[in-house]
Amino acid sequence: MTDLEQLQGMISASRRIVFFGGAGVSTESGIADFRGVDGLYRQKYRYPPETILSHTFFMTHRKEFFDFYRDKMLALGAQPNAAHKKLAELERAGKLTAVVTQNIDGLHQKAGSRNVYELHGSVLRNTCMSCGKKYGAEFIRNSEGVPTCECGGAVKPDVVLYEEGLDQRTLAGAVDAISRADMLIVGGTSLTVYPAAGLVDYYRGSRLVLINRTATQLDGRADLVITGSIGETLAQIRVP
Numbered sequence: 561m562t563d564l565e566q567l568q569g570m571i572s573a574s575r576r577i578v579f580f581g582g583a584g585v586s587t588e589s590g591i592a593d594f595r596g597v598d599g600l601y602r603q604k605y606r607y608p609p610e611t612i613l614s615h616t617f618f619m620t621h622r623k624e625f626f627d628f629y630r631d632k633m634l635a636l637g638a639q640p641n642a643a644h645k646k647l648a649e650l651e652r653a654g655k656l657t658a659v660v661t662q663n664i665d666g667l668h669q670k671a672g673s674r675n676v677y678e679l680h681g682s683v684l685r686n687t688c689m690s691c692g693k694k695y696g697a698e699f700i701r702n703s704e705g706v707p708t709c710e711c712g713g714a715v716k717p718d719v720v721l722y723e724e725g726l727d728q729r730t731l732a733g734a735v736d737a738i739s740r741a742d743m744l745i746v747g748g749t750s751l752t753v754y755p756a757a758g759l760v761d762y763y764r765g766s767r768l769v770l771i772n773r774t775a776t777q778l779d780g781r782a783d784l785v786i787t788g789s790i791g792e793t794l795a796q797i798r799v800p
């Protein structure tokens with residue numbers, strides 16, 4: 561049996577699949593992975609992305625934060641790829657209960673997924689730090705300098721910056737979904753970013769599948785490891 565046939569068999573036998581995805585899911589839609597080393601950004605910006613996307617930097621260098629954010633984080637033209645679409649299809653078919661993602665681009669919802677736990681927030685939601693008024697991503701894109709609310713307050717993206725904690729309700733929802741899953745597919749992540757590896761520990765079943773281009777530290781624990789593209793792999797799955 562090939563790896564793909566094994567994956568198909570597991571999916572066919574499961575009814576509470578949870579997908580847990582990392583940056584690799586979004587890079588296949590052309591969105592950059594900011595945790596990877598990228599010399600280009602270091603040439604163009606005076607600080608590395610990890611510094612710019614930190615809470616301290618947001619509080620102290622707000623204009624430079626938004627220059628970078630508009631340029632690199634607001635990938636509003638990106639479209640869902642085969643992975644996003646197949647996962648939405650599995651949810652509609654009653655096979656998949658939740659998507660847990662480390663990505664902030666909203667592409668799972670754009671593909672049609674409804675139950676999505678966005679561990680690191682979303683660029684599509686933005687909140688005034690003074691009055692709490694909500695703004696969409698276009699408001700940020702169309703503003704100049706620091707986006708300012710009609711009340712005069714600064715508008716902050718609902719994105720978890722470095723040094724900031726995760727939203728506890730989102731995390732609890734993800735833990736609950738994973739602990740009740742009968743299959744866990746982990747895709748497009750090397751499982752090194754907190755809290756990725758810890759979340760996988762909540763899965764107690766016998767269908768843990770890892771799909772990634774490179775080896776991960778949990779390969780030894782998985783029931784099936786597929787080395788390759790998450791989009792190309794899921795594209796070949798038939799939804800019963």
Ligand SMILES: [Zn+2]
Nearest residue numbers: 688691709711
């Ligand atoms: Zn306001």
